[in-house]
Amino acid sequence: MDSNEHNKVIAFDTLFCTNHIQMLKVMLPYMNRQMQKSLAIYIKFLELNYVIDYFRKHPYPLFGCAQNEDSADIFKMCSELAPFCTENEKKQLEQIQNIRQGMNMYREMSQAMEMMKDFMPDASAFMNTGNNEGPDNSENDGAGGFDMMNMLMNMLTPEQKQMYEMFGGNQHAE
Numbered sequence: 001m002d003s004n005e006h007n008k009v010i011a012f013d014t015l016f017c018t019n020h021i022q023m024l025k026v027m028l029p030y031m032n033r034q035m036q037k038s039l040a041i042y043i044k045f046l047e048l049n050y051v052i053d054y055f056r057k058h059p060y061p062l063f064g065c066a067q068n069e070d071s072a073d074i075f076k077m078c079s080e081l082a083p084f085c086t087e088n089e090k091k092q093l094e095q096i097q098n099i100r101q102g103m104n105m106y107r108e109m110s111q112a113m114e115m116m117k118d119f120m121p122d123a124s125a126f127m128n129t130g131n132n133e134g135p136d137n138s139e140n141d142g143a144g145g146f147d148m149m150n151m152l153m154n155m156l157t158p159e160q161k162q163m164y165e166m167f168g169g170n171q172h173a174e
Contacts, residue, residue: 008080015054016047016050016051016054017047017050018046018050020046021043021046021047021050024039024042024043024046025043027039028040028043074096075096075097075100078093078096078097079093079097081093095159095163098157098159098160099159099160099163099164102155102156102157102160102163102164103160103163103164105152105155106152106156106164109152110152
């Protein structure tokens with residue numbers, strides 16, 4: 001966990017805790033086993049009461065927790081969550097990152113193909129980008145045509161293909 005992620009957790013914990021609650025946390029290891037259980041529950045109860053009271057007095061969003069339009073990045077959030085995840089959860093987050101990379105690669109390849117069409121209009125007859133039209137603007141039966149979409153789809157992992165289809169790209173999937 002980097003210091004920024006650690007600072008977010010500490011800032012949140014500090015905001016919703018009093019000095020007296022912190023003192024109880026310091027005392028916790030010095031208690032016997034039964035007293036530790038009771039004191040731990042009592043500490044959490046005090047924290048919950050403090051949070052409820054805080055939001056009654058301050059109904060506006062927390063400055064440090066308010067979502068900025070610029071920071072609404074689910075992929076950044078995934079990378080910040082990773083240090084707190086189990087191994088299985090980390091694998092799922094990695095799949096999301098891989099899907100993102102696949103989608104970015106697809107977007108870049110699509111842009112490159114569009115640029116190639118602009119610079120070499122005659123070459124578009126050899127590149128079928130999914131519209132099934134050949135050089136004479138008739139249906140292309142696939143013979144001799146180069147299907148860029150199929151090439152790009154074949155570059156994706158099965159998980160990336162599944163995610164692409166889930167986000168509405170299924171008209172190109174085969």
